[in-house]
Amino acid sequence: MKVFSKRVQDLLAQMTPEEKIAQTFQGLVGYYHEEGVKLEDLTGPVSDQTMSESIAWMVGSVINNSSADAEKNRKVQENYLANNRLKIPLLFMTDAIHAYRTVFPIPLALACAFEGKQAKEVAGAVAREARAAGTHVTFAPMLDLTRDPRWGRVTEGPGEDPYLGTIAAKAWVEGFQGEDKQQLKDGEHIASTLKHFAGYGFVAGGRDYDDTDISKRTLNNFVMPAFQAGVDAGAQLVMSAFTSVDGVPVVVNKQMLTDTLRGKMGFDGVVISDYGSVPDAASYHLVEDAAEATKMAVDAGCDIDMMSFWYPNYLRGLYNEGKITMEQLDTMAGNVLTLKENLGLFEDPYVGMSKERTDELYLGKRHREIARTTARESAVLLKNEGVLPIAKDTKTIAVIGPHANDHDLQGAWASFCWNGENVTLAEGIANAVPDTKLIIEEGCGFRESDAKLLEKAVAAASKADVVVLALGEQTEWSGENKNLTDISLPAAQLELAKAVIAANANTVAVLYNGRPLALTELDEIAPAILECWFMGTETGNATADLLFGDYEPTGRLAISFPRCTGQIPVYYNCPIISHLNKSGGSEIPYVSRYLDNSILPLYRFGEGLGYTTFEYSSVSAPDVMRRGETIEATCTVTNTGSREGTETVQLYLRDERAQIVHPGKELKGVQKVTLQPGESRVVTFTIDEDMLTYVHNDGERYADVGDFAVMIGHDSSADDRKYFTLKD
Numbered sequence: 044m045k046v047f048s049k050r051v052q053d054l055l056a057q058m059t060p061e062e063k064i065a066q067t068f069q070g071l072v073g074y075y076h077e078e079g080v081k082l083e084d085l086t087g088p089v090s091d092q093t094m095s096e097s098i099a100w101m102v103g104s105v106i107n108n109s110s111a112d113a114e115k116n117r118k119v120q121e122n123y124l125a126n127n128r129l130k131i132p133l134l135f136m137t138d139a140i141h142a143y144r145t146v147f148p149i150p151l152a153l154a155c156a157f158e159g160k161q162a163k164e165v166a167g168a169v170a171r172e173a174r175a176a177g178t179h180v181t182f183a184p185m186l187d188l189t190r191d192p193r194w195g196r197v198t199e200g201p202g203e204d205p206y207l208g209t210i211a212a213k214a215w216v217e218g219f220q221g222e223d224k225q226q227l228k229d230g231e232h233i234a235s236t237l238k239h240f241a242g243y244g245f246v247a248g249g250r251d252y253d254d255t256d257i258s259k260r261t262l263n264n265f266v267m268p269a270f271q272a273g274v275d276a277g278a279q280l281v282m283s284a285f286t287s288v289d290g291v292p293v294v295v296n297k298q299m300l301t302d303t304l305r306g307k308m309g310f311d312g313v314v315i316s317d318y319g320s321v322p323d324a325a326s327y328h329l330v331e332d333a334a335e336a337t338k339m340a341v342d343a344g345c346d347i348d349m350m351s352f353w354y355p356n357y358l359r360g361l362y363n364e365g366k367i368t369m370e371q372l373d374t375m376a377g378n379v380l381t382l383k384e385n386l387g388l389f390e391d392p393y394v395g396m397s398k399e400r401t402d403e404l405y406l407g408k409r410h411r412e413i414a415r416t417t418a419r420e421s422a423v424l425l426k427n428e429g430v431l432p433i434a435k436d437t438k439t440i441a442v443i444g445p446h447a448n449d450h451d452l453q454g455a456w457a458s459f460c461w462n463g464e465n466v467t468l469a470e471g472i473a474n475a476v477p478d479t480k481l482i483i484e485e486g487c488g489f490r491e492s493d494a495k496l497l498e499k500a501v502a503a504a505s506k507a508d509v510v511v512l513a514l515g516e517q518t519e520w521s522g523e524n525k526n527l528t529d530i531s532l533p534a535a536q537l538e539l540a541k542a543v544i545a546a547n548a549n550t551v552a553v554l555y556n557g558r559p560l561a562l563t564e565l566d567e568i569a570p571a572i573l574e575c576w577f578m579g580t581e582t583g584n585a586t587a588d589l590l591f592g593d594y595e596p597t598g599r600l601a602i603s604f605p606r607c608t609g610q611i612p613v614y615y616n617c618p619i620i621s622h623l624n625k626s627g628g629s630e631i632p633y634v635s636r637y638l639d640n641s642i643l644p645l646y647r648f649g650e651g652l653g654y655t656t657f658e659y660s661s662v663s664a665p666d667v668m669r670r671g672e673t674i675e676a677t678c679t680v681t682n683t684g685s686r687e688g689t690e691t692v693q694l695y696l697r698d699e700r701a702q703i704v705h706p707g708k709e710l711k712g713v714q715k716v717t718l719q720p721g722e723s724r725v726v727t728f729t730i731d732e733d734m735l736t737y738v739h740n741d742g743e744r745y746a747d748v749g750d751f752a753v754m755i756g757h758d759s760s761a762d763d764r765k766y767f768t769l770k771d
């Protein structure tokens with residue numbers, strides 16, 4: 044039997060089986076009204092649940108995806124506690140991913156900062172707003188690495204690289220929870236949930252919920268490091284994925300949820316199923332019997348049933364029939380009660396929550412500044428042939444495109460408490476250059492051409508000194524269950540770009556989107572391209588900060604941009620293979636190639652420009668490294684441009700003697716250096732043995748003795764190698 048705190052053990056000793064079972068499932072906050080519990084007008088899986096008023100006063104938690112109103116949530120908790128026999132507080136959970144009321148850049152954008160600072164700041168701000176409203180748990184961070192931008196959920200994750208995945212995991216967990224566990228009780232932090240454990244980013248065809256069939260090699264060395272970093276950072280919950288590992292749905296996969304997650308990885312918190320997925324063993328037709336599927340989830344180690352209501356329907360019967368034990372119920376309920384204890388809810392279920400606090404935080408100065416700064420530092424300048432930065436004394440600027448002046452800039456998962464306040468691009472430009480004449484034209488719809496709009500846009504471009512062409516996606520094109528078979532920029536937008544650029548070559552294309560797009564045709568005609576992603580509340584101001592050079596773009600791509608959808612999957616850390624195609628082109632036969640295109644992405648991982656240029660010296664490093672010791676690799680970086688600039692120096696390693704097929708290079712370190720024009724600096728990376736390890740086919744993580752190559756450069760094309768040998 045798992046040992047819990049005295050308080051939890053005492054509660055378990057007093058609780059009936061019904062009360063313990065009730066801690067393992069959820070209600071909807073909509074049940075609870077001022078005058079009590081109303082179970083009407085509920086949709087989805089809850090409509091056939093057997094919730095009753097007595098049970099409603101026992102449930103362990105609610106999904107609270109609708110209310111940013113602290114006073115309303117306070118009333119729900121007050122009513123609940125007035126009716127809960129043992130005064131066990133209700134847990135409020137929601138998807139506060141990159142927004143609560145203020146909207147920050149999407150997680151994929153924040154990953155492009157190539158450091159954790161920005162994600163940590165965003166998580167801290169989201170946590171403050173959520174806790175002030177009475178929310179205790181967020182279903183974030185999403186740590187699903189992927190190589191498939193057709194998959195709409197790429198928008199929520201940290202991109203394609205395990206190192207950046209570990210950076211993101213630590214940053215988001217510490218931002219949400221604080222670095223010290225006690226901070227969960229301070230009224231400014233919330234519990235975080237690592238999701239979706241594990242391998243969801245490998246859904247077939249980029250289709251949500253579809254089959255995932257990934258090797259142990261990929262699972263252990265690509266998918267798991269981010270989750271391990273999240274566990275090590277103290278995440279309080281883990282959410283099981285909708286998908287399966289080795290053919291066993293994760294929610295009923297004991298090897299994953301207990302042996303690996305709790306055993307090998309050391310997780311000691313709450314496991315919650317993804318929405319309505321407890322019945323997965325039945326949904327996958329592994330079992331007929333609903334009760335048996337439910338038992339499988341319990342046996343696997345799933346503590347909370349998110350909104351499938353199979354736990355309330357079947358656990359009592361399974362217990363009565365001796366198919367699950369009181370020890371299992373005590374462990375599940377004990378994990379949930381411990382989470383409430385860690386959040387300080389037994390001492391004060393209202394800590395930090397008030398309307399005064401939400402009024403101060405929501406869209407307030409402090410959080411707007413975080414939204415603006417992190418948006419600036421996540422944008423990636425993909426191309427710039429003399430257009431940027433735009434002079435502030437420019438007389439006339441045409442802001443053209445479907446995103447020129449629209450508010451749809453928040454990205455997926457920002458919708459629960461957002462209602463349209465984003466600063467538009469045109470508003471941001473007007474704020475930055477109030478004396479400049481702006482001509483604003485939509486030019487086309489997001490997917491629809493319009494001859495009249497096009498004509499007006501071309502006329503505007505012809506009259507302007509500079510054109511800012513605002514293109515991209517709508518929020519609802521990415522996120523859960525928003526998958527595409529074609530990630531090209533829509534034809535209508537390309538048609539607009541061609542016409543506008545023909546009318547005025549002094550054009551910069553600004554992109555607001557939630558996934559990598561296939562931009563080959565745009566890249567052929569646009570002299571400048573600034574990838575802004577979905578930036579949220581401060582979009583226009585952050586974009587203007589970059590366009591006019593008050594700040595330089597410093598973001599780097601955390602995910603490769605394919606030339607076309609047919610290239611997917613294309614990623615930088617691809618393995619060393621026998622028929623390697625060094626040029627990437629189609630000219631050499633009998634190598635990994637396409638007949639009709641390069642195998643290399645249009646924009647590679649780690650790529651991104653600023654407003655100056657940098658040069659790198661050759662890499663220096665010792666020839667030998669002993670096990671347990673460290674070595675230093677150095678490189679001199681010089682600002683060869685005419686203005687101050689920040690370079691994201693990237694360290695890549697290549698294992699020349701791996702015992703299994705292994706990536707040709709892996710990002711293992713990042714340092715940002717700010718240099719004045721002409722200034723040089725020696726950048727030093729310390730390489731330790733852990734950086735050389737990988738999980739072998741025997742399941743053990745260790746480094747092989749043998750040769751390694753060190754590369755230090757601007758992006759994943761760095762290939763100036765200094766070799767060293769790891770020796771015992």
Ligand code: GLC
Nearest residue numbers: 108138182238239317318523
């Ligand atoms: C959804 C998502 C998950 C989310 C949960 C609650 O289906 O898969 O990421 O946290 O349900 O909204």
